[in-house]
Amino acid sequence: MSARILVVEDESAIREMLCFVLEQQGFEVIESEDFDSAVKCLVEPYPDLILLDWMFPGGSGITFAKEVKRGEFSKDIPIIMLTARGEEEDKVRGLEVGADDYMTKPFSPKELVARIKAVLRRVMPTALEETIEVKGLKLDPLSHRVTLDDKPLNIGPTEFKLLHFFMTHLDRVYSREQLLDQVWGTNVYVEDRTVDVHIRRLRKAISGNGHEQFVQTVRGSGYRFSTRV
Amino acid sequence: MSARILVVEDESAIREMLCFVLEQQGFEVIESEDFDSAVKCLVEPYPDLILLDWMFPGGSGITFAKEVKRGEFSKDIPIIMLTARGEEEDKVRGLEVGADDYMTKPFSPKELVARIKAVLRRVMPTALEETIEVKGLKLDPLSHRVTLDDKPLNIGPTEFKLLHFFMTHLDRVYSREQLLDQVWGTNVYVEDRTVDVHIRRLRKAISGNGHEQFVQTVRGSGYRFSTRV
DNA sequence: GCTTTTAGTCATATAACTGTCATAAAGATT
DNA sequence: AATCTTTATGACAGTTATATGACTAAAAGC
Numbered sequence: 001m002s003a004r005i006l007v008v009e010d011e012s013a014i015r016e017m018l019c020f021v022l023e024q025q026g027f028e029v030i031e032s033e034d035f036d037s038a039v040k041c042l043v044e045p046y047p048d049l050i051l052l053d054w055m056f057p058g059g060s061g062i063t064f065a066k067e068v069k070r071g072e073f074s075k076d077i078p079i080i081m082l083t084a085r086g087e088e089e090d091k092v093r094g095l096e097v098g099a100d101d102y103m104t105k106p107f108s109p110k111e112l113v114a115r116i117k118a119v120l121r122r123v124m125p126t127a128l129e130e131t132i133e134v135k136g137l138k139l140d141p142l143s144h145r146v147t148l149d150d151k152p153l154n155i156g157p158t159e160f161k162l163l164h165f166f167m168t169h170l171d172r173v174y175s176r177e178q179l180l181d182q183v184w185g186t187n188v189y190v191e192d193r194t195v196d197v198h199i200r201r202l203r204k205a206i207s208g209n210g211h212e213q214f215v216q217t218v219r220g221s222g223y224r225f226s227t228r229v
Numbered sequence: 230m231s232a233r234i235l236v237v238e239d240e241s242a243i244r245e246m247l248c249f250v251l252e253q254q255g256f257e258v259i260e261s262e263d264f265d266s267a268v269k270c271l272v273e274p275y276p277d278l279i280l281l282d283w284m285f286p287g288g289s290g291i292t293f294a295k296e297v298k299r300g301e302f303s304k305d306i307p308i309i310m311l312t313a314r315g316e317e318e319d320k321v322r323g324l325e326v327g328a329d330d331y332m333t334k335p336f337s338p339k340e341l342v343a344r345i346k347a348v349l350r351r352v353m354p355t356a357l358e359e360t361i362e363v364k365g366l367k368l369d370p371l372s373h374r375v376t377l378d379d380k381p382l383n384i385g386p387t388e389f390k391l392l393h394f395f396m397t398h399l400d401r402v403y404s405r406e407q408l409l410d411q412v413w414g415t416n417v418y419v420e421d422r423t424v425d426v427h428i429r430r431l432r433k434a435i436s437g438n439g440h441e442q443f444v445q446t447v448r449g450s451g452y453r454f455s456t457r458v
Numbered sequence: 459g460c461t462t463t464t465a466g467t468c469a470t471a472t473a474a475c476t477g478t479c480a481t482a483a484a485g486a487t488t
Numbered sequence: 489a490a491t492c493t494t495t496a497t498g499a500c501a502g503t504t505a506t507a508t509g510a511c512t513a514a515a516a517g518c
Contacts, residue, residue, distance in 0.1 A: 020339055108241075145457075157448060193477090219485070219486085385465085386464075420468095422467080422506090423467070425506065448473095448474065461516100468510090472508090475505085481497085
């Protein structure tokens with residue numbers, strides 16, 4: 001459930017430091033120390049973010065970034081580049097090639113993690129496993145718990161996933177098909193109407209103080225989760 | 230709760246990295262960036278270990294190490310020195326002055342943590358394992374004993390480890406696989422379902438006053454230890 | 459060597475969840 | 489208002505997940 005991060009860095013000490021910090025944070029880390037092995041990482045399962053040393057042997061960071069942006073399935077993977085102090089022109093070129101952010105070495109792990117999370121929040125909001133709160137309704141992916149005004153709710157696995165999806169995708173209508181894809185997973189053969197039933201179960205589960213109104217029916221289109229009633 | 234570590238390092242990026250890593254490991258960290266402020270840290274409560282950059286302004290690492298070894302109450306505090314590559318003569322002098330270990334920069338966080346723990350295990354074996362208490366449930370790793378409202382409980386070795394892990398990782402779901410990795414150890418081939426049985430044994434063991442409710446089943450995900458029911 | 463404790467597995471019981479349907483209710487259309 | 493369409497709801501049955509007790513083999517203690 002958490003994000004997969006590809007670390008491309010040739011200096012082993014720095015690479016180890018990065019991996020250690022990221023793993024501590026619960027990320028799944030793929031290491032790569034040169035151009036060739038890094039390219040090999042651009043396959044299923046694709047990394048969700050790439051930490052790229054701008055200067056590494058066997059082709060510069062720019063070359064690799066271009067390679068990433070060229071691939072059909074990899075072109076949307078965000079890249080954070082790591083530059084040495086004073087390589088300002090690299091920064092410019094990096095942003096041209098499509099890097100999403102950059103950091104100057106040496107940097108503090110706190111800052112690194114913060115930036116990674118910032119980028120991920122933008123690209124894949126569900127990956128961070130952070131507690132989400134919406135008007136007294138809290139969902140904590142880590143403890144796998146849902147509370148309403150700090151009172152734990154009893155909620156089944158599918159309803160949990162459904163609510164998690166909704167809470168990370170507010171104010172948007174999803175068709176039953178889309179919900180099945182996103183929540184149940186692709187290639188699952190389930191009746192469309194089944195969604196209705198789980199919507200009902202979800203509403204029942206969170207119906208403490210009218211919170212069930214957040215789960216809204218959009219006739220003819222599907223469902224939406226929104227605090228605006 | 231855990232050991233207090235004094236980090237003496239003038240380069241802020243490295244210092245931050247060190248602090249981050251150590252705090253992640255549950256150590257209490259005191260930062261210091263120069264000789265004077267470092268000396269001021271040699272008071273109650275004394276650090277249990279000192280991480281000392283060998284080259285820092287306002288007096289070399291050696292000077293500070295001598296200062297430490299001179300103090301009546303500080304002279305037994307172990308010192309791990311951090312040297313840059315190639316400063317071999319420093320290493321020799323460092324060991325003369327009384328450093329307990331040294332590491333050459335750059336180093337991997339894993340190695341650093343391992344060495345710190347090794348030193349601490351030698352100097353203050355109790356520091357790494359302290360009694361944990363959660364709502365009347367006490368676990369003492371040293372005496373390997375669990376008490377419920379000060380009444381000893383009968384608990385098997387595996388249940389002990391399981392409970393220890395849970396009590397140090399509250400409010401978080403762990404899958405059976407994760408528990409097997411963390412409690413049984415990696416590369417142990419044991420049936421997933423075996424966890425269930427030990428969970429049951431643990432529940433039975435701590436079921437004095439409803440304390441078994443702390444061990445919670447999260448259907449479809451695994452188990453969780455939490456005081457919130 | 460014998461007894462006691464413990465770990466792991468299995469079979470079965472129990473509980474919880476899922477998907478589907480039939481029917482009711484609500485909304486839209488004419 | 490009548491009809492048609494879409495959604496809500498309760499019930500049901502099949503399925504899956506977990507709990508539990510019993511058993512065996514291994515390990516530890518005596």
